[in-house]
Amino acid sequence: MQKVALSSLFILVSIIAASSMQGSPQFEGRWVIDKELSSAFDPWRSIHLEIEVEAGKVLIEELHTTGRRRATQRYELDLDKPRNKVPIDLWTGNRHIGAYIGGNRTMEIDAEFLDEGRTLVLYCNYILDTSQGATNVRSHKEFRVSSDGDQLVVMELRSTRPRPILQVFNKER
Numbered sequence: 001m002q003k004v005a006l007s008s009l010f011i012l013v014s015i016i017a018a019s020s021m022q023g024s025p026q027f028e029g030r031w032v033i034d035k036e037l038s039s040a041f042d043p044w045r046s047i048h049l050e051i052e053v054e055a056g057k058v059l060i061e062e063l064h065t066t067g068r069r070r071a072t073q074r075y076e077l078d079l080d081k082p083r084n085k086v087p088i089d090l091w092t093g094n095r096h097i098g099a100y101i102g103g104n105r106t107m108e109i110d111a112e113f114l115d116e117g118r119t120l121v122l123y124c125n126y127i128l129d130t131s132q133g134a135t136n137v138r139s140h141k142e143f144r145v146s147s148d149g150d151q152l153v154v155m156e157l158r159s160t161r162p163r164p165i166l167q168v169f170n171k172e173r
Helices: 002-022
Strands: 029-033 046-054 057-066 069-078 084-087 106-114 119-130 133-145 151-158 165-171
Touching: 046 165, 069 084, 069 106
Parallel strands: none
Antiparallel strands: 029 046, 029 165, 046 057, 057 069, 084 106, 106 119, 119 133, 133 151, 151 165
């Protein structure tokens, strides 16, 4: 009898743990930045995110636009891997400061869901080329969906900046 109770408890704990790793389905969809509520994101005029969450994997596609210029960055993240290596074509963070993706043009990202799947956390490491030379950058990025699922807040702390970057996105319907 005790073995049955213990195995039932183990199954229940496993199901809860697995569901918390999956992330909220509210993350999924297309999001557009709210300029009024976000930190400046020069030189871009708009930013869109497309997010998919499926079986321990997260796909985030960013589209940055300004006039006729468009830059797309795709992050394919496997939550079961201790480190994801993501190729970076163009670093889109505040390009007007003269910083460009350097090193081997990749970003190393550890990704996990926290808070029963309500928060997606990315721990990022990459190299930027600047006029002062190569700079190692460490970034902590959190994605949180509002309780009604209509707003996505992305907070980023970079080792190279004294203040966090805040981006607020509204879900496209």
